[in-house]
Amino acid sequence: MTQNTSHATAKRLPNFCAGPATMPTEVLERAQADLLDWQGRGLSVMEMSHRSADYVDIAERAEAKLRQLMNIPNNYKVLFLQGGASLQFSAIPLNLLGGGTADYLNTGAWSGKATKEAQRYEALGLGKINVVASGKASNFTDVPDIKDWTLSDNAAYFHYCANETIHGLQIFQPPQVGAPLVADMSSCILSQPIDVSQFGMIYAGAQKNIGPAGLVIIIIREDLVDKASEWCPMLLNYAHQIDKESMSNTPATYSWYLAGLVFDWLEEQGGVEAIGKINEQKAKLLYDAIDNSSFYANPVANAHRSIMNIPFTLADSALDKVFLQASEQAGLLNLKGHRDVGGMRASIYNAVSLDWVSQLVDFMQEFERKHG
Ligand SMILES: *Cc1c(COP(=O)(O)O)cnc(C)c1O
Secondary structure, three states, X not given: OOOOXXXXXXXXXXXXXXXXXXXXXXXXXXXHHHOOOHHHOOOOHHHOOOXXXXXXXXXXXXXXXXXXXXXXXXXXXXXXXXXXXXXXXXXXXXXXXXXXXXXXXXXXHHHHHHHHHHHHHHHOOOOEEEEEEEOHHHXXXXXXXXXXXXXXXXXXXXXXXXXXXOOOEXXXXXXXXXXXXXXXXXXXXXXXXXXXXXXXXEEXXXXXXXXXXXXXXXXXXXXXXOOOOOOOOHHHOHHHHXXXXXXXXXXXXXXXXXXXXXXXXXXXXXXXXXXXXHHHHXXXXXXXXXXXXXXXXXXXXXHHEOOOEEEEEEOOHHHHHHHHHHHHHOXXXXXXXXXXXXXXXXXXXXXXXXXXXXXHHHHHHHHHHHHO
16 A cells, blocks of 8 residues: 555545534544554554553543533543443433432433433333423424423432434523433533533533544533442443443543544634634524525524534425435535434534535525525
């Protein structure tokens, strides 16, 4: 093989994939430079023992950088585990239910799946799962009014999904319900500033805004971790994983390393507040393009329109295929909507630039001129 790996020739197309999502090019370049020989040690990060001093340093730096970016208080623990966000749907009730009742808000596909998993433990007698409200009546285009939620007294926790990736529905303010909030932030973590101290637990699969798949990050208030059921598998037990510093077994070492590089990159962009402003601009550009045309539409209630995942439909759905073919030909990747919702979806995570979004908007306007 010749050494023709120059980045100058690498083609990087605008990628709007919902997940695994596009990574910052600078991060991939850094990883490429380090791939064969990390910092002159003569081996790749993926070939290191997770117990080695070098790797432990990589892991600790990633955590420290995340703590700094999110301003995570000292009484919160951070875990880097495997199994994606979905395995947490099972881990959460096993760790936090403690024989009590948990409240679940159903606002779409992901919170629905989390609820279903939790309900398995109700069937086993480990506690009760109470669905406080469902957005199904609105086809998950709106969040039911908090006045209509049937909250339990003394819930062990309140679970919700802060950003429904499939439906493009976001809950921007943490619900004020009393119980410790457990939030699935897989598709919105690090996209804008949040106050971690308002949450009991935050979790996020990595492959949207953090890094490659194979990693889930958990941020949990330390007083919540002592209630695990005796049935909780060791690898899912938060207290155990805290004790083992996420290394009860071999962690997803390379994904963890790449997550650290993404955190460094985010800091170089000015941190979460700075990227949050860009994210708002990107979302506004795209929503304005949709709203200012009668050719495109987005059904989500204004107050809950996601700034990360923007589904849209065409006035004539017979044109969907044409749109997807033409956009791909124009070098705009992965705009097909989720099969549950149909139409198109643009996921515009941190690593999707404002320039990519304006290329998409230009394409949409051109397409409308041709076919509208
Ligand atoms: C992608 C996603 C998940 C599932 O993540 P996995 O890592 O595939 O388990 C869960 N919740 C939300 C909000 C997501 O966007």
